Amino acid sequence: MNVVDFINSLDPEEFSTSKTFPTMEQIREAEEKLGVKFADDYIECLLNYGKLCMRATTLTGLDGVAETVCSDNGEIIEYANVVKETLRYRELECHDHIPANMYVIHDLQIDLCLIWQDETGAVYVTLPWNGPQKEADSLVEYLEMTYKEDKELDELFD
Numbered sequence: 001m002n003v004v005d006f007i008n009s010l011d012p013e014e015f016s017t018s019k020t021f022p023t024m025e026q027i028r029e030a031e032e033k034l035g036v037k038f039a040d041d042y043i044e045c046l047l048n049y050g051k052l053c054m055r056a057t058t059l060t061g062l063d064g065v066a067e068t069v070c071s072d073n074g075e076i077i078e079y080a081n082v083v084k085e086t087l088r089y090r091e092l093e094c095h096d097h098i099p100a101n102m103y104v105i106h107d108l109q110i111d112l113c114l115i116w117q118d119e120t121g122a123v124y125v126t127l128p129w130n131g132p133q134k135e136a137d138s139l140v141e142y143l144e145m146t147y148k149e150d151k152e153l154d155e156l157f158d
Contacts, residue, residue, distance in 0.1 A: 001140060002041065002044065002140060003041045003044055003045050003138075003139050003140045003143065004044055004045075004048050006140050006143060006144060007045075007048075007049065007052065007054070007143075010054070010147075014054060014055060014147075015052060015053060015054040015055075016052075016053045017048075017049040017050055017051065017052055017053075018049065018050025018051050018061060019050075020050065021046065021047055021048065021049070021050045022046050022047070022050065022061070022062045024043075024047070026062055027043055027046055027047070027062070030062055030082060030083050033083050033087075034082075034083060034086050034087070034103055035100060036086075036100070036101055036102070036103050036119065037101075037119040038103065038117075038119070039117055039118070039119055039120065039121035039138075039139065040121065041121050041138055041139040041140060042105065042117055042121075042139055045059060045139060046061060046062065049061075050062070051080055054143065054146070054147060054150075055146070055147060055150035055151070055154075056146070056150050057106060057143065057146045057147075057150070058080050058106065058107075059080065059105050059106055060080045060081060060082035060085055060086075060103075060104055060105050060106065060107075061080060061081065061082065062081060062082060062083070080107070082103055082104060082105070085104040085107055086102075086103045086104045089104055089112075089114060092112070092128075094112060094128035094129050095112070095114070095126060095128065097129075097130075097131050098116065098126060098132065099118070099132070101118050101119055102116040102117065102118050102124065102132065103116065103117060104116055105117045105123070105139070105142075111127070111128070112127070112128045113125065113126070113127055114126050115135065115142070116132060117139065121137065121138045121139060122134055122136070122137055122138070123135045123136040123137075123138070123139060123141070123142040
């Protein structure tokens with residue numbers, strides 16, 4: 001299953017997307033600013049959803065292109081810009097071990113724990129002062145995993 005098929009299989013109440021989406025030109029400009037090549041599945045996600053909020057997961061997108069309103073509380077998420085987030089975290093000494101071919105796809109907002117992706121599509125988690133640990137082979141695998149975990153947590157607290 002690809003990322004578009006997975007998102008489209010969800011109940012629309014479980015995710016929200018940008019109102020407008022970036023163009024390939026805007027995506028290429030972001031890649032150039034970061035000196036990376038985005039994975040194909042991340043590009044598909046940007047083109048089809050812009051920023052994506054799915055339960056407790058907010059994937060980075062491109063600010064200036066669109067706003068995303070999270071479905072859980074209606075809050076506008078402005079921090080989840082792939083260029084700004086990646087550049088900001090690359091500058092921190094505690095993340096200076098991150099390979100230059102990676103970019104931030106999800107800021108967990110907990111103790112500088114970040115989710116990164118490389119051009120092959122592999123997804124990694126980092127904690128300060130630690131190297132990347134592989135979480136998933138693709139964006140869709142990561143999203144399926146977080147969706148399942150979030151759903152299980154919801155059931156525990158219902």
